[in-house]
Amino acid sequence: MAKKIFIILLFTFLSNSTFAQKYYMGIGGRAGKFYTGASFKYFFNSTNSTGMQLEAAYANITVGGYNLKGFIIKQIPFKVPIIQLPLDFVYGAGVHAGYFPFEAQGYYKKVDGNAIYYTKDVVTVGVDATIQIEYKIPRVPFTLTIDVVPFYEFVNRGPEIVDFGVSIRYVFK
Numbered sequence: 001m002a003k004k005i006f007i008i009l010l011f012t013f014l015s016n017s018t019f020a021q022k023y024y025m026g027i028g029g030r031a032g033k034f035y036t037g038a039s040f041k042y043f044f045n046s047t048n049s050t051g052m053q054l055e056a057a058y059a060n061i062t063v064g065g066y067n068l069k070g071f072i073i074k075q076i077p078f079k080v081p082i083i084q085l086p087l088d089f090v091y092g093a094g095v096h097a098g099y100f101p102f103e104a105q106g107y108y109k110k111v112d113g114n115a116i117y118y119t120k121d122v123v124t125v126g127v128d129a130t131i132q133i134e135y136k137i138p139r140v141p142f143t144l145t146i147d148v149v150p151f152y153e154f155v156n157r158g159p160e161i162v163d164f165g166v167s168i169r170y171v172f173k
């Protein structure tokens with residue numbers, strides 16, 4: 001029985017049906033575990049299948065800091081089988097750059113479970129991935145998104161590698 005449910009869910013995730021709520025651009029905000037700020041999404045085609053997402057955020061990791069992220073995304077419509085709720089599965093990859101000004105007990109990295117604080121201003125650069133579930137609210141021009149963003153920093157590693165967040169965007173059709 002579990003195998004049948006898995007196959008049905010996999011098929012729904014991978015099918016490109018016409019029940020998606022289409023829009024070409026969305027602007028709003030994202031509240032996350034580590035980064036909170038502005039979010040922008042734009043689609044390259046009329047099917048909403050491929051696009052880009054940009055985020056400019058304030059860091060919640062330390063006393064202060066800023067982060068810019070850019071993603072190339074793929075969006076696939078599906079419906080929750082039991083309640084027929086139209087959702088979009090979004091995944092993508094991108095890059096980020098961050099700036100953390102020096103503060104006493106500011107930005108840090110973990111080494112063997114211990115916090116090692118940087119002693120100067122820090123610039124970080126890394127790669128990101130994103131996995132999202134998006135809901136286009138009917139009859140109002142807003143989307144609600146829940147996301148998971150694993151990331152890896154090549155320059156000045158930080159304390160974490162995964163961010164979780166919720167976004168709300170005003171959409172333009």
